[in-house]
């Protein structure tokens with residue numbers, strides 16, 4: 601059997617990783633400023649994470665959601681504290697798409713309505729409701745097409761007010777990313793997020809903040825929307841949550857009532873996933889990774905803004921979009937080939953994305969800036 605060929609692949613085979621670095625099968629070391637697509641939050645193979653997962657596997661790896669699992673409660677407690685949402689409830693699942701799928705279902709159950717407002721260039725996943733609110737016709741199969749989604753331009757408060765006027769009474773939810781990732785790191789403004797929160801409140805719809813990529817400390821706060829001081833009804837998380845172990849979740853406002861059987865999953869919240877997620881939160885706390893994201897991310901953004909050939913730098917903390925004056929592909933290729941640095945793409949051909957592990961130090965950040973400058977200025981490759 602062959603693999604179903606849906607991914608364009610680099611000719612690199614990683615076999616080992618530690619902290620900020622990945623080694624391939626030939627022993628070449630790569631600096632990882634991509635974090636496996638914003639997934640590696642506390643660093644590759646962190647010793648505390650490895651120990652906690654291994655110990656858990658020796659005890660018990662899996663049982664279904666039909667028995668008491670104190671680890672789930674421990675995770676909810678810790679996540680509530682560190683995210684500053686102690687009175688929300690947690691539904692655990694396995695991925696970002698699944699988190700959004702469940703959030704959209706919850707909003708629809710809760711309001712008894714069907715319509716959703718989503719935003720241009722937004723990405724929320726590939727399952728049925730999640731892909732329907734994603735602005736990419738190329739990944740929406742005929743079975744996922746629906747009349748229920750209204751796409752509006754991000755940050756257009758007037759367009760939102762007009763849509764509320766027209767559809768407010770049928771509206772179940774508004775879904776927006778804390779910072780748009782796949783679309784090329786576009787930030788919803790503070791006033792825009794406040795308008796969304798107030799608008800939802802006024803028509804009885806729920807505000808869903810997709811923090812799958814921008815959450816878990818990446819922005820320098822636990823959630824990117826916390827810069828705007830709004831309180832969504834539903835917050836979705838995944839990527840950085842398990843540092844590579846598949847886990848996702850929905851943080852649910854306390855006024856939204858649960859009913860047995862309303863949502864469910866076989867694997868969601870299993871022992872290993874909870875152990876991984878707890879290890880992540882423990883390390884984030886002990887090693888002050890949110891502060892590090894703010895500090896090193898702020899420095900990277902300032903340095904990148906000074907570079908020639910850079911049209912705009914967008915982002916917060918360690919979620920950074922570097923919009924070049926030209927397509928990013930040759931720059932990314934050279935960073936990888938010559939300087940052995942992984943970076944990320946976006947759906948905007950000029951915008952390179954940086955999503956490094958939150959433990960990046962100033963030495964690695966400087967190394968990236970030197971390499972980036974050399975590539976942009978087309979100077980001779982230098983030894984870094």
Ligand code: PMP
Pocket residue numbers: 695696697698700723724725726777781782810811812813814838839
């Ligand atoms: N929401 C956002 C904001 C994302 O960036 C992604 C993944 N790129 C998803 C949802 C989907 O997550 P997953 O691939 O885990 O289903």
